[in-house]
Amino acid sequence: MTLDTVNDRGLVLLGCGKMGSAMLEGWLAQGVKPGAVWVIEPSPSDWLRGTGVHLNVDLPTAPAIVLLAVKPQMMGAALPQVVALGGGKTLFLSIAAGTTIASFEATFGAATPIIRAMPNTPAAVGRGISAICGNAKASESDLRLAEALLRAVGQVVRLEGEHQMDAVTAVSGSxxxxxxxxxxxxxxxxxxxxxxxxxxxxxxxxxxxxxxxxxxxxxxxxxxxxxxxxxxxxxxxxxxxxxxxxxxxxxxxxxxxxxxxxxxxxxxxx
Structure with missing residues (x-):
């Protein structure tokens, strides 16, 4: 999948704080159409309101990807808003620290492709670095789509597995x-x-x-x-x-x- 897939099928951004806003700005600059983006954000900034994206409205039935950008402590309350998109057609990409792939599989189902990423705050100036790993259902094309989206705000590296994520969080995330x-x-x-x-x-x-x-x-x-x-x-x-x-x-x-x-x-x- 590529960014063209996002324009065709849509992207859902759950949470649009500093990191989500930085990523959204990068996507729009790279050619993702505002009309292909749905954002769920209870406290939208003036900048977000002016982007032209779909804001806090009904979601598409099978978007290409859902990016989970809410804080870990808010995940439990936020996930029910996108749980219906689980099951296999939509890729889920999480940038939440400390929330495991297994916990997302328990919510969305084991058939759901899930990629976990750890970006860092220099993403706000396009100089971040993100590390990614996926579950068994995440295909090579899923990983490439995640990389394309994350490259909008910096470098991307692939991990051997989720067991390396805590070390990545400690080095580049923090x-x-x-x-x-x-x-x-x-x-x-x-x-x-x-x-x-x-x-x-x-x-x-x-x-x-x-x-x-x-x-x-x-x-x-x-x-x-x-x-x-x-x-x-x-x-x-x-x-x-x-x-x-x-x-x-x-x-x-x-x-x-x-x-x-x-x-x-x-x-x-x-």
Whole structure:
């Protein structure tokens, strides 16, 4: 299936908050017709009202795909609105963290093709990355359709199986928050060294976003980019001696943080 299939048969978006809106904006920019999109959203934004999509009206009987974009804690109340579309003709694509494929099969039926995806918030600027995996009923064409829709907001990777999803959630799903906290911490450290707070934040924010863009564009590995900045015995080397400490530096700290996020994902999936 392709985006032409979406235009022919329709797409249902259940939930249109920040992530859903980012994805919808990307789809429309890629040629999905507003008239081929049905959105269920109890609190629609002014932007959503102006897109021309079908908003909070009766759904088509057999759309190509239903994208589940509501928060996990709201899933129980939201799913009854689309449960009649289960059974095999419609692909269901979920971007809800911690909600397993098995739980969706229990709701929509084992014959329903289901794909689980984990995007992240840089999707809002077209720089996200999503990881996907499907159940036994999800065909290669289903996976390609999911990839086409998710590429509207960034990169897409396929997983070996759902067992990898909690680790993905901990690395890329939650990862933007780690980077934002790095900006906060770097700015606070600049303040501690005597910089005014606004200047420290400007320097930290530009440094992290600029380094991220360099990592995105450069052919070198991240380790080589780090080496390129580091003069032996210089200021960067002094800082890295602290940050790369095997017991108190970034490596053990991030291992603990990612493990905590992955463990929490596993708890939510039970």
């Amino acid at each position: 990862g933007p928050a780690y980077v934002f906290h790095l900006i906060e911490a770097l700015a606070a450290a600049g303040e501690a060294e005597g910089l005014p707070a606004p200047l420290a934040m400007q320097l930290a924010r530009a440094t992290v976003t600029g380094a991220g863009e360099l990592a995105h564009r450069a052919p070198e590995a991240a380790a080589q980019l780090r080496i390129n900045v580091t003069s032996p015995g210089g200021t960067t080397a002094a800082a890295l001696a602290v940050l790369m400490d095997a017991e108190t530096g970034f490596p053990p700290l991030l291992r603990r943080a990612v493990k905590a996020a992955a463990d929490r994902g596993r708890e939510l999936g039970k």
